[in-house]
Amino acid sequence: MKIIQSGWGRTNKSKNEILNVNDFNPDIVKKAKCGLAVGLGRSYGDSSINSGGVYFSNNLNKKISIDHENSIATCEAGATIGELERAALSVGLFPPVVPGTEFVTIGGAIASNIHGKSHHTMGSFSSCVAEIKLLTSQGEIIYLQPENENHELFWATLGGMGLTGIILESKIKLIGVETSYILVKEKRARNIEEIFNLLSEFDSKFLYTVAWIDLSGSYIGRGRVAGGNHATYLELPSKLKKNPLKTNLPKKFQIPNIFPSKTINLYTVSLFNKLWFHKPLSNKYMNVRSFMHPLDSVKDWNRIYGKKGFYQFQFSIPIGSEVFIKSILMELKEFKMASFLGVVKKFGQSDKSLLGFPSPGWTFAIDIPAGHPEVKTWLAKKYEELANIGGKIYLTKDATLDSQNFNLMYPKSNEWRKIKLKIDPYNFWVSDQSKRIGLC
């Protein structure tokens, strides 16, 4: 069967055959020019697109079993983060590194080495991954651990964007929690300096922190900073104590596919940003799902950007380069680039993954409509500036990075290429992104 595979930003698409991972065999590798494992298509650009190849899906492989005594979940790669959260919460456990949406497969989370609101305390997803079961293009199954004899391949596969093989299963480390609620504290910040200061302060008090920036009006970076810790049973009000590990299923409200690209304009965006900035602060208990995945209450919200889609520009910069974020805010205003809220987070330490994104410093993410006439030229200029200051683009959000700046941003990419050559000598696993950035 052929499917149209699209990134979340809807700027990149391809129609190819999709096979179930269970049907993988060496004949397919001989017949097809190239292949790629795909999850739920929540990467924004062309990381999950392979024009001219075959796709392998894990969507029938979703089994999760939990070893309660050792706080480890064994998950098939097609299980989602949301499904893992619910299975873990039912026995008083939780995966401490989760992304902003629950609709991400375990395979996709490993391939992108995702980070969450806990990066300053927990690091990237790699910190939770005890083992990966990998299927290579030669049909071999290899078990990878961070410290075993296959550790090099482990660190090339975490963040390796599906280019080392198909992740079939993984063992994920969980933390103990008494309730499914987060005790949240929020504060407003008047400008970007206050955002930086508040985030640093919140990082010392909370397991999870994040800031949203208002991209309207004077673009001075005013916004809201949120911090949260898992609530203990005793901290819950009595009405919640009856069912302290209650979990909510995703809501069904869906955006229809009818929005013209002009729906996102300076007026609508400005209004949304203002409403968000002024809505009452939360200093209360929130269900973990609402805190971790606030955008999931509106299904397919990416359709609001219309047929032309949008880019997400997510970068990281070292401490000391904060002026870069200020210049971005000013330029968004100057170019009249309408964008919903910007997200800011302070990263903790990096891990050993060769293509890992987070490094100590700041990360900033904004969505920009792809229809803006200057967007591609502007992004190209920003990549050069980022590469010069030791910044990086997050590959799972990227759709337009060039090979020269990619190599500067990811200095361990050559080390990664050597491992790739050993494990996938005929370069079977490729994506449109890996070709564009010259990774393989």
Ligand SMILES: Cc1cc2nc3c(=O)[nH]c(=O)nc-3n(C[C@H](O)[C@H](O)[C@H](O)COP(=O)(O)OP(=O)(O)OC[C@H]3O[C@@H](n4cnc5c(N)ncnc54)[C@H](O)[C@@H]3O)c2cc1C
């Ligand atoms: C609303 C929203 C919020 C987000 N928030 C965050 C966030 O807070 N932090 C963060 O880090 N990311 C975030 N993301 C990005 C998302 O976590 C990643 O793009 C993730 O990889 C998507 O997983 P997926 O299952 O949809 O995979 P896909 O998008 O289908 O694929 C992504 C990559 O994973 C590879 N892949 C997928 N499955 C496998 C497998 N079984 N074996 C090998 N490779 C595989 C693909 O080849 C591709 O390279 C967000 C995305 C959205 C849409």
